[in-house]
Amino acid sequence: MANQFGSIEGKKVKGLADLGSRCPKKLWFRGNWDDKLFENAAAIIGSRRMTDYGRKVTEKMAAQLTAEGKTIVSGLVYGVDQTVHRACLEFGGRTVAVLGWGIGWDKLGDEEKKLIESIEKNGGLVISEWEGMRPALWTFAYRDRIMAAMASEIYVAEAAVKSGTMITVEWGLKLGREIWAVPGPVTSKVSEGTNKLISEGKARMWMPNQQASLSLRDKNNTQRDRSNTDIYISLQNETLTVDELARKLGKPVEEVGGQLSLLELSGEVEEREGKYSIINILE
Amino acid sequence: MLVKVRSVANVGLESVPIEVEVDVAEQGFPGFTIVGLASKAVEEARERVKTAIKNSGFDFPPKKITVNLAPADLPKVGVAYDLPIAIGILAASQQCPILNELDSIFYGELSLDGSLRATKGVLLVGLFARRSSIFVPVESANEAAVVDGIAVFPVRNLKQVVDHLTGAKKMEVLKHIEVEELVGEELVDFDLAEVAGQEMAKRALTIAAAGGHNLLMWGPPGTGKTMLARTLPGILPPLLPAEALEVTRVYSVSGMISAGETIIRRRPFRAPHHGVSAAGMIGGGSNPLPGEVSLAHLGVLFLDEMAEFPRTVLEALRQPMEDREVEIVRAAGHVRYPAGFSLVGAVNPCPCGYLGHPRRECKCTDKQIRKYRAKMSGPILDRIDLHKSTGGRNK
Amino acid sequence: MGVRKIQEARLAGSGMYTNSQMRNREVRKYCKLDEQTEKLLKLAVEKWDLSARAYFRLIKVARTIADLAGKEDIDPSNMAEALQYRQTN
Numbered sequence: 001m002a003n004q005f006g007s008i009e010g011k012k013v014k015g016l017a018d019l020g021s022r023c024p025k026k027l028w029f030r031g032n033w034d035d036k037l038f039e040n041a042a043a044i045i046g047s048r049r050m051t052d053y054g055r056k057v058t059e060k061m062a063a064q065l066t067a068e069g070k071t072i073v074s075g076l077v078y079g080v081d082q083t084v085h086r087a088c089l090e091f092g093g094r095t096v097a098v099l100g101w102g103i104g105w106d107k108l109g110d111e112e113k114k115l116i117e118s119i120e121k122n123g124g125l126v127i128s129e130w131e132g133m134r135p136a137l138w139t140f141a142y143r144d145r146i147m148a149a150m151a152s153e154i155y156v157a158e159a160a161v162k163s164g165t166m167i168t169v170e171w172g173l174k175l176g177r178e179i180w181a182v183p184g185p186v187t188s189k190v191s192e193g194t195n196k197l198i199s200e201g202k203a204r205m206w207m208p209n210q211q212a213s214l215s216l217r218d219k220n221n222t223q224r225d226r227s228n229t230d231i232y233i234s235l236q237n238e239t240l241t242v243d244e245l246a247r248k249l250g251k252p253v254e255e256v257g258g259q260l261s262l263l264e265l266s267g268e269v270e271e272r273e274g275k276y277s278i279i280n281i282l283e
Numbered sequence: 284m285l286v287k288v289r290s291v292a293n294v295g296l297e298s299v300p301i302e303v304e305v306d307v308a309e310q311g312f313p314g315f316t317i318v319g320l321a322s323k324a325v326e327e328a329r330e331r332v333k334t335a336i337k338n339s340g341f342d343f344p345p346k347k348i349t350v351n352l353a354p355a356d357l358p359k360v361g362v363a364y365d366l367p368i369a370i371g372i373l374a375a376s377q378q379c380p381i382l383n384e385l386d387s388i389f390y391g392e393l394s395l396d397g398s399l400r401a402t403k404g405v406l407l408v409g410l411f412a413r414r415s416s417i418f419v420p421v422e423s424a425n426e427a428a429v430v431d432g433i434a435v436f437p438v439r440n441l442k443q444v445v446d447h448l449t450g451a452k453k454m455e456v457l458k459h460i461e462v463e464e465l466v467g468e469e470l471v472d473f474d475l476a477e478v479a480g481q482e483m484a485k486r487a488l489t490i491a492a493a494g495g496h497n498l499l500m501w502g503p504p505g506t507g508k509t510m511l512a513r514t515l516p517g518i519l520p521p522l523l524p525a526e527a528l529e530v531t532r533v534y535s536v537s538g539m540i541s542a543g544e545t546i547i548r549r550r551p552f553r554a555p556h557h558g559v560s561a562a563g564m565i566g567g568g569s570n571p572l573p574g575e576v577s578l579a580h581l582g583v584l585f586l587d588e589m590a591e592f593p594r595t596v597l598e599a600l601r602q603p604m605e606d607r608e609v610e611i612v613r614a615a616g617h618v619r620y621p622a623g624f625s626l627v628g629a630v631n632p633c634p635c636g637y638l639g640h641p642r643r644e645c646k647c648t649d650k651q652i653r654k655y656r657a658k659m660s661g662p663i664l665d666r667i668d669l670h671k672s673t674g675g676r677n678k
Numbered sequence: 679m680g681v682r683k684i685q686e687a688r689l690a691g692s693g694m695y696t697n698s699q700m701r702n703r704e705v706r707k708y709c710k711l712d713e714q715t716e717k718l719l720k721l722a723v724e725k726w727d728l729s730a731r732a733y734f735r736l737i738k739v740a741r742t743i744a745d746l747a748g749k750e751d752i753d754p755s756n757m758a759e760a761l762q763y764r765q766t767n
Contacts, residue, residue, distance in 0.1 A: 048649065078649030109653060189644065242483045242762070253482040254743070258758030265721050271766075273632055273640075274502070274672030487763055493681040494742030495696030499765075520682055668698060668735045669763040 005103050006033055010129070014038040015149045018175050022145060024129040028103035030116065031125040037096060043073040043147050043172075045165050046080030046157035047190040052239065052272065054158035054190060057182045058083045060208045061155055066093030073151050075100060075143065076112060076126070080157050080165075085115055095124045098147045100140035102133035144168040148175055155206060156181040159193035166193055169203070179203040228259050232278065235269065239277040286375040288367040289388045290352075291411055292359050293404040295571065295611075295618030296532050298411035303364060303389075304351040305371030311347035317368070319352030320359055328362065331393045332369045339397035339441040344376040360570035363402050365393035366418065369441055370448075379445040388412055391420040391438060398440040403538035406531055406546075409433055416456075418444055422542040426535050429462045429528070429546055462524040465548055475514045484511050487671040492518040497604075497626040497666060499589070502673030503640045508629035509554075511673070512585040515627060516550035519583075526581050529621060533573050533580055551582030553624075557591035561599045571611040571618045576603045579624035589628040590658045597660040600626070604666050626667065630659070632674060640674060681745045697742045705734050709741045715754045722761055736760050 010024035011017050015038060042065050046054060062072055062084050074084040076097040088095040097119055103126070108116075116126050129146060133139060144164065148154060148171035156179065159165035172179050181203035184191025197203035230249055234240065242260060246253040260276055263269035270279050288303040315333065317325045336343045350368050352359055367389035374381035390408050392400040399420035408417055409427030416434040417427060424437035435457040438444055446452040475485050484500065484507075491498040492515060500508045522530065531546040540547075555564060555575045566574030576584060586592060603609045603622035611618045632638040633652045638645040647655075686695050688708055694700065700708065711719065723733055737752070740760040744752045 049644065049646070051644070109650075111653075243480060246482060253486050254759050255755075257483060257486075257762040258755050261722075261758040261761035262718075264761075265718075265725055273638060274674045483762070490739065490742050490746065490763070493746050494685065494738070495698040496739060496742065497698065664765060665731050667765070668739050670765045671763060 005030055005131075008033060013150065015041075015151070016146065019145060019149050023149075024146060027127050027129055027146075028131055029125050029127045030103065031120040032123070033125065034123070037071045037094060037125060038150060039071075040069060041071040041073050041096065041151045042153045042155060043151035043168070044080070044084040044155045044157060045074060045147070045159075045168050046084075047159050047163060047165060048077055048079035048081075049160075049190055050079040050083065050158060051188060051190060052275075052277075053184060053188070054080060055083055056277075057184075058157040059087045061157060061182070061206070062087035062093075063091050064208060065155070066091040070153075071096055071124075073098060073147055075140075075147060076115065077140075082111070082115060084157075085119060089118055089122055089124075092122075094122060095119055096150070097124070097126045098143055098150070099126065099128040100143040101128065101135035102130040103128040104132045105130075105134055107134070140164050141167050145171045148172040148177060151177060153178045153180065156194050156197065156203065158182070158184060158188075158190040159197075160190050161193045161196060163190075163193055169197065173202060180206040182206050228263055231256065231259055231263065232268065235276060235278045239275045241274050241276070245276070284375045284377070286371050286381060288371045288374070288381070289386070289415075290364055290367040290390050291388055291404075291408045292357060292361075292363075293407045293536055294357075294616070295620060296407065296536060297618075298407050299357060300411075301357075301359065301364070301367075302353045303367040303371050304353060305368065305375045306347075306349045306351075307344050307372065307375035308347040308349070313345045313347060315348045315350075317350045317352070319350075319355040320364070324360070324362070328365060328368065331362070331365050331395060332372065334395040335365070335393040335397045335441055336369055336372065338395060339445075341373055341378050341441075341445070342376070344372070346376070348372060348375075361403065362392040362400075363390045363404070366391040366399065366438070366441070366444070369393060370444065373445060379448045381448065387416040387418060389418045389444075391418070391423075393441065396440075397442060399438045401538075401542055404536050406430075406528075406535035406540070409435065410528075410532070423540065424457050425543050425545045426531065426540050428457050428460045429465070431459070460545060462527060462546065465527070465546055475518060478507060478510055478514065481507055481511060481673060484671050484673050485514075487669050488515055488518060491515065491625065491627070491669055492520075494668075495625060496668040497628075498669040498671065499628040499630065499664070499667045500671050500673050501630050501632050503632065503636045503638075503643075506673040508673055509585070509587055512554075512583065512587075512627045512629065513552060515583045515625065516552045519550050519625070522548065522550060522581065530581050533577050533620060537573050537578065539578070549582075551579050552585065553579040553582065554585040554587060557586070557588050557593075559592075559596060561593075561596050564596050565599045565603065566609050566611050566618075566620055569613075571613060571620075573620045574609065576600065576609060576622040576624055577620040580621045581623055582625070584624040584626050586626070586628045589630045590655055594658070594660055597663050601662050601666075604663075628667065632672075681742070684745050697738050697745070700738055702734050705737050705741075709737050709752060711737065711752055711757075715740075715752055715757045718754050718757050722764075726764070726766075728764070732764060736764060739763055 005028045007026050007028050010027050016023050058080050066088050072088040072095045075081040085095045144167040148168050154172040154177050181194040181197045198205050242257050246256040285306045290301040290303050292299045292301045315329050333343050370389050373379045392402045401422035402420050405419045405423035406426035409430040412433045414432050418436045418438050421437035421439050427435045436454045437457050447454040527546050534540050553575050564575050607623040609620050609622045633647045634655045635646045637643040740752045740756045743756040743759050
């Protein structure tokens with residue numbers, strides 16, 4: 001990790017002046033500062049305890065907003081934030097991470113370090129109002145005001161009613177930012193917050209736009225032969241395990257397993273904890 | 284009068300001949316000394332032998348009795364020398380003849396009432412005996428029934444042996460059994476067909492069995508990982524007679540052959556709890572006994588909740604997985620036990636177990652999940668060829 | 679078990695009797711891959727950042743899968759299935 005950080009006066013950053021007396025005096029950053037990043041910034045936030053559903057939603061959101069030319073702002077923590085940054089980068093977008101700890105605090109995991117490097121390399125920024133502060137409960141709450149202020153719109157993928165994500169939303173409401181939320185299963189704790197925002201009229205309901213044109217495909221798109229097609233079709237609407245697919249298609253598990261491997265390699269399908277789903281973000 | 288009685292010491296799976304020399308001297312202060320045995324064991328052996336002799340209706344000679352277990356420098360552990368010592372004393376005090384049975388091996392622990400107790404290692408005694416006769420406790424005698432060319436006398440009590448030696452009542456030799464008769468049946472405890480669903484996991488087991496690969500199953504609780512693991516010994520090819528004997532030797536030395544049991548016929552399935560110590564896993568103790576890896580020899584070692592096992596214990600598996608045997612070094616020398624086991628592990632996907640579960644939410648933080656997964660020993664994971672998730676059932 | 683006999687015959691003289699016991703040297707010697715299978719394996723190694731050890735483990739498993747199917751040579755479908763059992767953590 002490089003140890004040279006840039007710094008800028010807080011009020012010089014677009015949107016932060018709205019915080020008034022709560023505006024941070026100084027912001028530290030890694031990457032190349034570009035004011036243009038903040039001209040059209042949208043924050044995508046959500047629960048650390050992201051579910052499968054949350055992940056799909058987040059990826060769709062990140063892809064779509066990136067395609068619309070927005071800079072994506074998020075918080076680099078596990079769950080929705082990291083998914084947001086990664087998806088944005090994969091779609092060739094620029095992303096800004098606002099940290100809940102000091103810019104120089106080095107006790108990060110390898111995943112986080114790699115992500116930070118990626119963000120910098122791809123024209124984004126990693127920002128913090130502290131130099132060496134270690135993360136604590138209150139540092140994330142402080143960070144949330146900066147995220148809310150930087151963005152002109154805030155998108156909530158998943159959130160529990162009492163959650164850190166909601167702090168950002170509260171700031172967003174205070175600052176008059178546009179809030180969008182994604183509805184989720186009423187049985188899911190991490191959709192209770194988002195559903196509530198929508199039902200109380202505090203947030204508009206966000207639905208994916210089916211016409212975006214970016215596609216997440218590997219360059220080595222292995223030829224999908226006929227035998228793969230039925231698997232592909234079966235996974236259109238559901239997430240299934242190998243066993244379930246095999247039963248459905250009446251094929252031996254080993255055959256289905258092999259075909260799924262090929263589909264994984266071609267980037268058309270992904271596996272998580274034994275379950276397979278199509279990667280069809282924007283088709 | 285000096286008498287010599289043959290016995291056997293088992294060091295690991297090796298047998299060493301022991302000569303029990305008993306001298307009952309006319310001169311000298313009455314006493315009962317045993318040399319060539321660890322001091323604590325001496326006290327206890329003296330008590331057992333003396334009381335057993337008396338309770339069997341014989342005289343314990345009030346003379347200077349000296350017993351030497353040769354070779355003296357071989358550390359002998361265990362209680363199997365009660366019988367040869369007792370016989371030696373009776374012979375040396377002319378309460379029973381021994382000349383005809385010079386070649387016979389005597390081995391077994393005595394109870395205070397003179398009866399013989401099941402004793403570890405009888406199979407090894409039989410294998411060592413070549414063409415001799417062996418006098419061993421009746422409860423353990425069947426172990427030796429499979430050995431060719433020996434006469435096995437299943438002894439109930441001390442008096443029975445003496446009656447046999449005096450000719451008052453001859454004992455019957457144990458009927459020999461061919462190993463081939465006992466082994467080779469498809470003995471299956473848990474059948475794959477009985478496990479509903481989990482086709483892919485079963486396939487993984489089939490591959491594991493076919494190629495001797497180790498398998499690690501990942502999945503939330505309740506997805507049948509244990510049940511699946513238990514089917515593996517049945518899917519593996521049946522034990523060959525020589526293999527059955529190998530397994531039985533380990534169990535004999537561990538004292539794990541049930542009374543009257545002949546040999547182990549099925550591939551073992553061992554599932555130690557994650558609180559097991561390194562010695563329990565690999566083998567050890569002052570008289571090194573086989574550990575779980577040896578008790579699972581030619582069978583399956585199942586580690587449920589593998590991430591909960593202490594790192595040191597998992598690391599200790601490396602060598603046996605590599606060499607298919609365990610070498611335990613003691614001051615007295617090396618003991619080798621076989622350890623050709625198949626490893627099956629089961630792990631939860633995260634500390635709470637519900638990561639990826641279709642209905643229940645995972646309550647773990649990212650840090651907890653990464654830390655949990657990092658617990659799994661890299662070198663052990665490197666030796667596991669097959670990974671299978673058992674989670675993700677949608678219904 | 680017929681599959682065991684195949685392995686014993688293959689590994690005769692090496693002191694091993696199952697595919698899992700093969701070390702890298704034996705894998706190179708006894709498990710030659712055709713071009714397509716090799717390509718598939720390389721693709722997997724790249725995409726999933728697999729280690730060298732994982733590479734050899736995959737070949738061993740594919741070899742057993744091929745043995746179960748009675749095939750003398752490992753084909754891409756065997757390797758594709760073997761990939762299902764790779765370490766993903």
